[in-house]
Amino acid sequence: MIKDIIHDHLINCLQKLGISHEKDFTVEIPNNTEHGDYSSNCAMVLAKENKKAPKSLAESIIKELKKNKNYKKIELAGPGFINFYLAPSFFQRIFWDIRESGENYATSDFGLGEKVLLEFISANPTGPLNIVSARAAAFGDTLYRVMKRVGFAPSREFYINDFGNQVDILAESLELRLRELQGDVIGEFPYEAYHGEYVKHLAQKLNATEGVRVFMMTEKDRIEHLKEFALAELLEMQRNSLENFDVVFDGWVSEKTLRAEGVVEEVLSYLYEADCTYEKDDAIWFASTKYGDDKDRVLMKSDGSFTYFVPDLAYHLTKIQRGFSTLIDIFGPDHHGYIPRLRAAFSAMGYDEKMLEIIFLQQVNLFESGERVKMSKRAGKIVTMDDLINEVGKDAARYFFIARKANAHLNFDLELALKQNNENPVYYCQYAHARICSIIKKAKKDKIWPKSFKQELLSKLNKSEELAIIQKLSDLPELLMLIAIHREPHRLATYIEELSAMIHKYYARYQIVSAKSKELSQARLMLLETTKQVMAIVFNLMGISAPEKM
């Protein structure tokens, strides 16, 4: 990476000059192009420890730096910045490296194979996935893809909450719908029950295959049977929705199975050993306040059943037991009260709570015609993930979900996502890719596309727009590392928009295919071909398609 190369040069010079460099300094791309291609603050940062004025320090560093031919110009500017203007040949060499890397460009072993578990969605299996789940799916999956590319060993998991109250209510709701179908008068549908149409559909399906036989079972067997049926159906439904969204999980972990395997008891015994449990009001409590929570939490309710917390904690324990050293939970906006107790339990069991990392996704508001679309889960009036994908398509949905940072509310404009014009950033970016494809097609038709691009063509790429595109391409490896470290996939969207803008402008300003000389055309085609490849890499990370034509 260019920044690293410059940073290394600087360190070299500092050592040669005997300048102490305890403090870290940076090399960055200035936001003002008049400040060079790259800029370093090293003279200002190191001034104090060397007891020199920033400017005089900078002057001696620059004198030494100028011996290197990679730079066209090096300037001292402002309060002591060192600004670097790179020689075109330097950019051209960088570009050639990017080309040679091909599809492997911007892969690295940066993550050192660290096992990271990404848990996301983990919605109740009691209905279709909603749009917050869709956001979580896009976010989690893209983060996964980026982390994998830069050398982590990430894994995606979905925790199935297939035990307990909600599932019981689901079974009861199904039973009522079934009885309805068989002509029973059931009166008003209970408030707490699941009102969604999908329950009726399940009932119809079951009625068609099993009919009255369901009611010949004992009540206990019947409820179990209904539960199993509904869970299997709904899980399949959720899995399908996710597949349509190009999100595939590496593991689906069932709460019910965990309970059967005894992990829950294991967790309880650890908490008990840590001497942080007690009994009160017929319930068993976890003294989480000992570890920073603001109130103690119930582990076992007075009716003898566990709270949601205990099996979930057991699940987290299995993550550690399976060798994951970083556990990332991607939660919806309504769970942050839950974190202190999870952390407290980690501490109590002797694990470093820093292993546990929580990312909160804020809520999603749908807008249509400038009006907020109101949703009500209780009344079964929700816009589901499937609805959204059917309406705006996978590409637009994934793009818009990724384009916002996690902890910001997301206003999803349905009309905008549907627009096939310049107002819609998804199309803007995909169009840039399609444009390149069509230029390449034309070049092949006009027979100026070479069998292979010769390295000598590089010197033809010297327009400022061309060098800027190369610089942008060269940013990607570092960007992916930053995205992985800071868990910020939204930066992919910013990147692809900037790159796309550069391509559209380049297209408008320069003739590619019928440029004055064949060599010049080929040089530009070479640049575009590589840009296309880099764009495809980014689109793939975002899980959206890279269309050849639009």
Added chain:
RNA sequence: GCGCCAGUAGCUCAGCAGGAUAGAGCAGCAGCCUUCUAAGCUGCGGGUCAGGGGUUCGAAUCCCUUCUGGCGUGCCA
């Protein structure tokens, strides 16, 4: 009340973990298709970075505080 998150152009949002004159898209106005896709490009206007204090060479960015909005504060999940 307490806790978490947010507040940047008319709107939707970036801002590279402290850098130089705060950016982009949309909306508004004015232009550009006999030429590789006009789903594009060019130009113009638009800001008390919610307010106030602090830290330092330097703050939208870090600390404190006030205000506004969202969410949470179950023996629900």
